[in-house]
Amino acid sequence: MENFREGDDRLQLQGDDELFHHFNYLQSSPLMEQQQLLQPQSSTCDAAADLGGPPGMPMPGLVDWASLLLPLGPGAAAGSTSQQQVVAGVVGEEMGSARGRGSRKASRPRFAFQTKSENDVLDDGYRWRKYGQKAVKNSAFPRSYYRCTHHTCNVKKQVQRLAKDTSIVVTTYEGVHNHPCEKLMEALNPILRQLQFLSQL
DNA sequence: CGCTTTTGACCGGCGC
DNA sequence: GCGCCGGTCAAAAGCG
Numbered sequence: 001m002e003n004f005r006e007g008d009d010r011l012q013l014q015g016d017d018e019l020f021h022h023f024n025y026l027q028s029s030p031l032m033e034q035q036q037l038l039q040p041q042s043s044t045c046d047a048a049a050d051l052g053g054p055p056g057m058p059m060p061g062l063v064d065w066a067s068l069l070l071p072l073g074p075g076a077a078a079g080s081t082s083q084q085q086v087v088a089g090v091v092g093e094e095m096g097s098a099r100g101r102g103s104r105k106a107s108r109p110r111f112a113f114q115t116k117s118e119n120d121v122l123d124d125g126y127r128w129r130k131y132g133q134k135a136v137k138n139s140a141f142p143r144s145y146y147r148c149t150h151h152t153c154n155v156k157k158q159v160q161r162l163a164k165d166t167s168i169v170v171t172t173y174e175g176v177h178n179h180p181c182e183k184l185m186e187a188l189n190p191i192l193r194q195l196q197f198l199s200q201l
Numbered sequence: 202c203g204c205t206t207t208t209g210a211c212c213g214g215c216g217c
Numbered sequence: 218g219c220g221c222c223g224g225t226c227a228a229a230a231g232c233g
Binding site for chain 1: 221222223224225226227
């Protein structure tokens with residue numbers, strides 16, 4: 001996550017691309033917003049229940065290792081894929097003019113970052129379902145809209161390739177996941193169990 | 202068969 | 218009021 005802050009300084013893209021303006025807006029947000037993402041969510045959901053491990057597995061109250069992994073910021077796993085290089089990341093609040101039908105809610109946390117990748121969709125560990133694609137003005141590339149497939153989670157993300165530099169993909173997350181990252185949990189489950197076992201000794 | 206993607210239609214905000 | 222634009226819906230198609 002920290003490298004995002006460094007990334008801000010490296011942001012040297014130019015142009016009057018609409019998307020870039022949006023990116024600039026996000027960048028101008030106070031740094032505080034970035035740290036909000038790092039803070040635990042209000043609803044520290046019972047990660048043990050979502051682990052997918054054997055039901056009824058004893059979760060000793062000593063150390064809730066799983067909860068230490070919460071929250072998983074959207075970019076947390078972004079840098080882990082070797083083929084995708086995070087160029088820059090920023091965080092901001094949703095614009096005052098929420099468009100489209102439906103939820104014109106209070107500001108939701110928004111997080112945008114750029115990755116240098118050939119794949120439009122980076123594997124951040126969460127499962128997404130595409131629900132729309134739109135051609136955007138001043139860009140030869142369409143913008144794709146994704147929603148988190150988790151029932152109770154309505155986090156969305158937009159993915160668009162930069163018109164200026166087609167090797168760069170801009171991903172904008174909206175909202176914060178209220179559930180653990182399934183993939184990561186799956187991978188860490190054996191380790192977590194071992195740690196719990198050791199902590200009992 | 203269930204889940205995901207595709208894609209045109211629809212909706213609401215905004216500028217003129 | 219009208220048209221443009223971005224975001225979402227939902228039916229159909231695709232896929233494992």
